[in-house]
Amino acid sequence: MPTNSQSRDVFYVSDGTAITCETLGHVVLGQFQFDVNEKTFPFVESEDKLSDLLKEISNSYKNKGNKPLVFFSIVIPELKKKLLDAPAHCYDVLEDIVKKVKNDIQIEPKPKLQRSRSVSKDSKSYFDRINAIEYTLAHDDGIKLTNLNDADIILLGVSRSGKTPTSLYMAMQFGLRVVNYPYIQEDMSSLKLLKEFEVHRHKLFGLTILPERLTEIRENRLAGSKYADIEQCISEIEKVEALFRREAIPYINTSSLSVEEISARILERSGLRRRLL
Amino acid sequence: MPTNSQSRDVFYVSDGTAITCETLGHVVLGQFQFDVNEKTFPFVESEDKLSDLLKEISNSYKNKGNKPLVFFSIVIPELKKKLLDAPAHCYDVLEDIVKKVKNDIQIEPKPKLQRSRSVSKDSKSYFDRINAIEYTLAHDDGIKLTNLNDADIILLGVSRSGKTPTSLYMAMQFGLRVVNYPYIQEDMSSLKLLKEFEVHRHKLFGLTILPERLTEIRENRLAGSKYADIEQCISEIEKVEALFRREAIPYINTSSLSVEEISARILERSGLRRRLL
Numbered sequence: 001m002p003t004n005s006q007s008r009d010v011f012y013v014s015d016g017t018a019i020t021c022e023t024l025g026h027v028v029l030g031q032f033q034f035d036v037n038e039k040t041f042p043f044v045e046s047e048d049k050l051s052d053l054l055k056e057i058s059n060s061y062k063n064k065g066n067k068p069l070v071f072f073s074i075v076i077p078e079l080k081k082k083l084l085d086a087p088a089h090c091y092d093v094l095e096d097i098v099k100k101v102k103n104d105i106q107i108e109p110k111p112k113l114q115r116s117r118s119v120s121k122d123s124k125s126y127f128d129r130i131n132a133i134e135y136t137l138a139h140d141d142g143i144k145l146t147n148l149n150d151a152d153i154i155l156l157g158v159s160r161s162g163k164t165p166t167s168l169y170m171a172m173q174f175g176l177r178v179v180n181y182p183y184i185q186e187d188m189s190s191l192k193l194l195k196e197f198e199v200h201r202h203k204l205f206g207l208t209i210l211p212e213r214l215t216e217i218r219e220n221r222l223a224g225s226k227y228a229d230i231e232q233c234i235s236e237i238e239k240v241e242a243l244f245r246r247e248a249i250p251y252i253n254t255s256s257l258s259v260e261e262i263s264a265r266i267l268e269r270s271g272l273r274r275r276l277l
Numbered sequence: 278m279p280t281n282s283q284s285r286d287v288f289y290v291s292d293g294t295a296i297t298c299e300t301l302g303h304v305v306l307g308q309f310q311f312d313v314n315e316k317t318f319p320f321v322e323s324e325d326k327l328s329d330l331l332k333e334i335s336n337s338y339k340n341k342g343n344k345p346l347v348f349f350s351i352v353i354p355e356l357k358k359k360l361l362d363a364p365a366h367c368y369d370v371l372e373d374i375v376k377k378v379k380n381d382i383q384i385e386p387k388p389k390l391q392r393s394r395s396v397s398k399d400s401k402s403y404f405d406r407i408n409a410i411e412y413t414l415a416h417d418d419g420i421k422l423t424n425l426n427d428a429d430i431i432l433l434g435v436s437r438s439g440k441t442p443t444s445l446y447m448a449m450q451f452g453l454r455v456v457n458y459p460y461i462q463e464d465m466s467s468l469k470l471l472k473e474f475e476v477h478r479h480k481l482f483g484l485t486i487l488p489e490r491l492t493e494i495r496e497n498r499l500a501g502s503k504y505a506d507i508e509q510c511i512s513e514i515e516k517v518e519a520l521f522r523r524e525a526i527p528y529i530n531t532s533s534l535s536v537e538e539i540s541a542r543i544l545e546r547s548g549l550r551r552r553l554l
Binding site for chain 1: 285293294295296297299300301304305306307308309310311316317319320343344346348350366368370371373374375377378379381382384386387388389400403404406407408410411414417441442445446449450493494497535536537538540541542544545550551
């Protein structure tokens, strides 16, 4: 049996989407220094599906010589029992915390199949989310500057500073209506705040970025262009940051942040409340 | 002291974005039958920020007469200790599982500040994600039908069957390049597969929806329109479903599914691998 302690197979298993298992498993594994080979098994609600998984677990154990890790959430007792009998290290991502909550608040839990954000459960939050996505798409990249009264936040920044992914993430995850507006080369000579934004000053938020990082990102898009040139990047960033300072627009540097981190920091700084959907 | 066992204050607290705490806390609370009033405290990395939180916990306890629930992940020992001393039921979302993994695989964890999807950690997966979002935006709603070779999947369906949110979610969460194409009223008389899709049959996936649900969604958008009329919805759905069957395109009904569930089911059915970003 070959052994290789440097790498492990990891399975995320759920009777729902398995997104919770993935999210938690990822963060847990981030605290360890070994390579992982990940695979997700969602909607494991039947013996059939479980047996596909059990085969893979068994093969993994045979081939690797060590037990794979399984982050799981399964409600049906028979399926759970069979999974726990497999040659794997299994971690129920909910069980311990649900037990503790139950003991603390003395309310009996009703385990149910994992249905994150079920439509039927709450039609209003579904529409809030869909409407936020639609609004945000219509106001991406300065396409449209009308209906700004309905905006929750307006992001400003040079091209490729992270506005579009951040806007979409905030709409999708938090149900926020986001406008984003790019400052492009042609605007730069006498940069000032658009009239449309004057009455919405409290909604403005700036994104900036290190010139080296901006060059790298723009090279990825248009290699060798003036647009990606470091001098160009320096000049655009200087002018836009000067505008942010002059107009007292709060801003953050996105260079080393993920889309999740940028979004969370904007919400925090702007005092916007997350709409948990 | 007023008591109200029907409702609880819940805090999600992290030295990072707190997204993991929110995700897990949500699912845990979904198993209990009481109302929650939720608030998130991200980036709690200093005494200052902690003390804001401790004040809110203390107020909550005084006002409600029962301890709030705190789902947290904090690495800095002094901050964690102070939080645990607060009048709250505190649940470390990672601790137990990290300990178990450590015992099982005999590798020491290196606790680190929560940085989900850090850019610096992995520039490649950052670009994969950004490129997927960009591709998906450019191919939303049939805008563009070029470069289909680069598509991971092509979603088909009537207007408002869930294509756009699903496409964006799949791009954002799994780094997939998604094309979506709407069948609109005018196409319906002699519905057939577009030539552009012929060589990409293996990438096609259909979304359908119950007429009653479609009417509801379209009413939300254009109340009283022919577009939202139930007869119109029935007729469009019938024709598009007939096309799916005739062309052997796999499809799912999105009526009672969240965007997360639709995405997860499509991945499962199509055999596409999630790119965990």
